[in-house]
Amino acid sequence: MRPEVHTFVAAGPLPDWDASEEEIDRRARQLTAISRPVTPEEAAALATCFGPDDCYGIAGTLVHLIETTPGPVPQLEDPGPESGDWAEVLGARWGSELPTA
Template sequence: MTIRTEVRRFVDLGPLPSEDDNSEEGDAAFDSLEQALHAIERPINDAEAALLSGSFGADGCFGLAWTLLHLIETAPTHLPLTEPTASANPWIRRLWLRQQNALADS
């Protein structure tokens, strides 16, 4: 599967920064990530979802983590494919739990 330039551009910026970063560099990184994330057209493919899933940080990054999560959920195959460990990134665990809840509701 092809990974689009916009997805690579976002991933190349690194993981989402922490909300605790009050530096000017952190603000600039946030702005760049926000613009790059919003430039990705939905839906994404499975390869893009797998690549993007490595971009979560430790917290919500002022809402960007939710935007990333919703983008990943547009892929045809829901990730992760298996239950993450208890020590996995909380956003990956959240993706898993949302998938399991959706399956239970159907």
């Protein structure tokens, strides 16, 4: 896994709408530092980073980044209880069910 992906994943789930502007900007910068396409392994790891809401559009950007992975749909881990609806969006787009917590 590339260092910039590891950094984003290590920071945990995206914050919710009441996070500080600095935190939201930091996560947005981390996400935009990841070049496309991502590997299936990276896509699976990134899919664990959804938070409880759209984080001012960052979650949508995360979906689009994950969707750049080439080849077959990666096997996704449990997205966790904080994943909001975004993990379901990915599952619907990929035509698969994601594991539930």
